Amino acid sequence: MKKIIILTIMVLFLLACEGQDGDVTTVSNPFVGGSQGIIMNFQDFRSEVFDGGTDPFSVVVRLENKGETLVEKSRVKVRLSGFNPAQFGRTEAQLLISPVLDDVLETRKEPSGNIIPGPPVFVEFSGLNHASRIAGAVAEFPLRAELCYAYASRAVSKLCIRENVLSTRQSLCEVTESKSVFNSGSPVQVRNFQEASRGRNKVGFSFDVVNVGDGSLYQVGSGCDTSSRAFENKARVRVVTSLPGLQCTGLSQTTEGVEGEVTLYNGQKTITCSQDVNTGTDFEQIVGVEVGYDYNQITQTTLRVQNSGE
Secondary structure, eight states: OHHHHHHHHHHHHHHTTBOTTSSOBOOOOOSOOOSOSEEEEEESOOOEEESTTOOOEEEEEEEEEOSSSOBOGGGEEEEEESSOGGGGTOOTGGGEEOSOSSOBOOOEEOTTSOEEOOOOEEEEEEEEOOOSOOSSSEEEEEEEEEEEEEEEEEEEEEEEEOSSTTOOSOOSSOSSEEOOOEEOSSSEEEEEEEEEEEETTEEEEEEEEEEOSSSEEEOTTSOSOOSOGGGBTEEEEEEEOSSSOEEETTOEEOSSSEEEEEEOBTTEEEEEEEEEOOOSSOEEEEEEEEEEEEEEEEEEEEEEEEOOOO
16 A cells, blocks of 8 residues: 555646646656665674684674665574584574565665665674684684565656547657656666557557566565465556556556456566546656565675684
């Protein structure tokens, strides 16, 4: 429901940008844009520690939301892996933190155009300590942080709606052409938005849903569960035109538009739609697209354990 409200507000905001004649809709980019969601880094990382239980240390993961979707703290999961937890005095459960302490706030674009970045959220894994003695001077361990979070991408474009879609007379817009599309900052983008005539009273349009980030998509609500491939490469797509007679292949009718789950192949899925046209005038109509998913990212470094010589 929250996603529907967000998308509806966005569409209404853009409709407020109509020209005074009510026909031509000028769409300016309402988003910060970009291809990132949450970025993850190790904060103040100690790359070298000592063995023998003499050097307890913490690993802190810094999360910053470069995209434009607020992520609730309960929808964020961070896990450390790459080494045997028991060797460092921890259990597997202690190396998984969810929820995190705070919501990961989005980057926002004010009406004035000012960009307000979201504050970072820090996730701390404390109490690590290599208790045993290592053989030799140094032992190296991979240290991996895995992040899973729920995210959404939003995009807007516009359709050319004509009294007679097949008419060749000059009009305020062209039906058959590639359309501009604006995306919110997110690792999944809507691209290649195309419109074409399907008959006197029908237009068709298509667009690609593309994973442009360096992470992996999982089914909404799956928590990036890797135990089954059934959750992989899944996204939930919603399309809203605010006009009756919208149909999209593989998506079902709702009160707001059409929506459904799709599978991306090689990081991409093409959505094909048709829109009935019943009007006595020509105008441009805003189209809103929202894509929801769980997103998994990984960052990795090396932890060096040195012989304390004691």
